[in-house]
Amino acid sequence: MRIIVQKFGGTSVATAEARRRAAERVVQACREGYMPVVVVSAMGRRGEPYATDTLIDLARQVKEDVPPRELDLLISCGEIISAVVMVQTLRALGYEAVALTGGQAGIYTDGNYGNAKIKRIDPRPILSKLQEGKIVVVAGFQGIGEDGNITTLGRGGSDTTATALGGALQAELVEIYTDVDGVMTTDPRLLPEARILSAVTYREVCEMANQGAKVIHPRAVEMAMAKNVPIKVRNTFSDAEGTLIAAEIPERVITGLAHINDLTRVTVKLNGGEDTRRVQVMVFSLLAEAGINVDMINVNPGEIFFVVRDEEAEKALTLLREKGLTASGQRGCAKLSVIGAGMQEVPGVMARLMEALDGAGIDVLQTSDSDITISFLIKQEDLRRAVEVLHRKFDLHKG
C-alpha cells in the first residue's frame, strides 16, 4: 500500500474554489497510484462562521474566560465540519471518501488542553478505511486523550497531525499544501531574488523556523524526522515543484537566511567586584520570573549582553535598574541567521560572512552560532542590505 498524506491549511480550504483545487491534488495522487490520507484545517478566518477564531469568539462573548477542556471541544468542531465538506468535494469529483475526527483516526494525546502532544497513533482505523478503497479525510489539529476528552494540538497543529500520521502509517510522502510555493532562501519582501529551495534537511528547516522564517512548524518536522518520512511543502494554487524536506539532501554550504525584527540589545555593566557571579545569576532569574524571553546571551566579567523583544525592553530595563544595576538598551535591532547543514564541513564560513558584511559597511553588534546556524545582530536599517550581500555571496539566487 503506497500511502501519501496530504495536508491542506486554512487558505487551501477557505472557499469552494480552493477546496476544489485541493481535491484535484488528491485525485491526482490517486491517479499516481497513491492511497491518500487527507488532513484539513478549519475553513476560513475570523468572522467566517466555522473558523477557529470565530468559534473562540462565540464562547468568549458569553464569558471572557473559557475552560480549556470546553474550548478544545468547541474548536474541534471547526476541523470536523471542514473534513465533512472535503469529503463532499471529493465525492463530487467521483471519489469515495470518509471523514474521521482526530480520535476516530486513532490519534491519542496527553491531556494537555490547547497544546496537547501526540502520545501514540493507532494506525488500524485509517488502514481499514484505506483497504475499503476510500480516501480518508482526517480533521487536523485534534486528538483524544486516553480519558475520551478531545484535545487540540496547539500551534502548527494540523501540520503535526499530517507528519505524525505519515510516520504511523509509513507513508511514502507527506505533502503540506499552503499558499506559497515552498521554503525560500530568504524573505522575498526583503530580497526579490529570493528563491524557492528545492530541498532542505529536517534540521535546517527547524532552524529556519526557530530563527523567524514562516515555514512549517518545528514540532511537525520532528514527527516526520523521527520516522524518516520525507515532507514536501507545496502550493495548492500553483504548479511549482515545492520544497522537499528530508534527512539528507545534495551538499551545499548555506541553505537560507532567516530573520527576526524588533529586538533590543541590552547591556548590563558589572563592577568587576566579588559579587559578579551573584549579579549574573540575579539578572537571568529576574527576567525568567517576569516571563521575558532572552536570546543571544553573552556574559563576560565586565558586562552582560542579551537581546529581548522591543516590546519587553522597557519592562526588562526597569527591573534591572530597580536592583541598582546600570543597564542600557539599543532598540530597533534585527537578528539575521544564516542556516546550512553544510557549513559544519566547510572551514572559514564565519570569515566569509564577516567579510561580506564588512564590505557592505554593516556593523555587527553581536553574534551567536550553533552547528548549522550563525546569527548576527545588526541594526534593523541594515537588514535588507545584509540579506542582499549574503544571498549573493553564497550564490543562493542560483538553483
Next chain:
Amino acid sequence: MRIIVQKFGGTSVATAEARRRAAERVVQACREGYMPVVVVSAMGRRGEPYATDTLIDLARQVKEDVPPRELDLLISCGEIISAVVMVQTLRALGYEAVALTGGQAGIYTDGNYGNAKIKRIDPRPILSKLQEGKIVVVAGFQGIGEDGNITTLGRGGSDTTATALGGALQAELVEIYTDVDGVMTTDPRLLPEARILSAVTYREVCEMANQGAKVIHPRAVEMAMAKNVPIKVRNTFSDAEGTLIAAEIPERVITGLAHINDLTRVTVKLNGGEDTRRVQVMVFSLLAEAGINVDMINVNPGEIFFVVRDEEAEKALTLLREKGLTASGQRGCAKLSVIGAGMQEVPGVMARLMEALDGAGIDVLQTSDSDITISFLIKQEDLRRAVEVLHRKFDLHKG
C-alpha cells in the same frame, strides 16, 4: 443525589437572552437542591450558522447526497457548540459546568445513522462529574455507536436524550423546556378556550402525538415510561406550571382532543364474487409497495374504506384503477381523536360523543377506536365546530 434532567429545545437556546432564561431555570433547580443535567438542542433555525439545517445545507451545496455517517458527524457539531455556549452561560451566572458530547455522556446507540436508537447508557461519566459538584451539559440528539462512530437520534432526538438520561440516572424529574406552556386539551388555533392540562399519562400523551398533536415525541415518552420517571413539559419564557406526564394521574374520562387535517377517504367497491379476498389483499399490498400510509381501514364484503393523505390520494386512486378496481376519493377530511385513559372504565362514552356531534349537525364519515382513543373522520369544514362541542361536552375547559 437528587438529579433533575432539564432539556432546552431550539427556541430556548436560539438567542443570548433565551439562553440566559434557560440558565436561570438551571440555577433555580440548583437552589432547590437538585443536581441538574442539562440537555441542549442546536442553536437557531436554518440560515443561522450553527443550526442543524444550515449544517446540512453546507454539505448539500457541495453534493446533493451526503453519506449518512458523514451527515451525522457534521450535524453533531451543532449540539456540541450549543453545549459549550450553555456552559459559558452558566459560568457567567457563577456556576461551574462541563460540556459532554453524547458519546462522552455514555450514550451508546445502534449504528443506524440519522435515526439511531439508544441501546444503553453508561451513567458513570455523568455521575462522576456531578459528584465533582459540576452542572453537566449534554449535547442532545446524539450518541456513539459501539464502533466509535457518531450517530444522531432522528425526530424527537433531544427529548429522547433527556428522558433516556432521566431513566439511566434515576432522576427525580425530567423537565422538557419549550416555547409553549404545556400539553393542551386541543389546538388553541381551533378553540381559544383550549386549556393547559396539569397532568396526563404517558399513554395519553403518546396517543395525542400519534393523532396529530404537536407535543413531546412518543419515543421520548417511552424512555421515561420504561423507568417510570415523571416528565414535565414547561415554557422557558413563562412561569406557567406546565404539564406533568406520569404513569398515573387523577381520574378523568377525557383528557384531550387531537386532529390530523388534509385526509382523503378512499372507497373501493367490491363485486362480492369469489375473488373478494384476493382483491382485499391486493389493495393493501399495492399501497404498501408504493409506500403510501393508510389509516382508519374498514373492510367489509361489499367495500373497502381507508384514509390516505390528500397529497397521496391521486397516486393511490390511479394504482387501484389500473388494476380495474372501482375506486373513489373524498378529499378534505379531518380525523378528530378523543383521548382519555379514563374512558376504558366508563361505559357509554361513544354514545355521548356521537350524540354531541349529531346535535351539532356534523356527519361522521367513519370511526375507529383503541382502548384509550376514539377517532372520527369528518369533513374538514366541520372540524372547528366538532372540537368546540366535544370540548364543552366533556368540560375540558374546566381545570
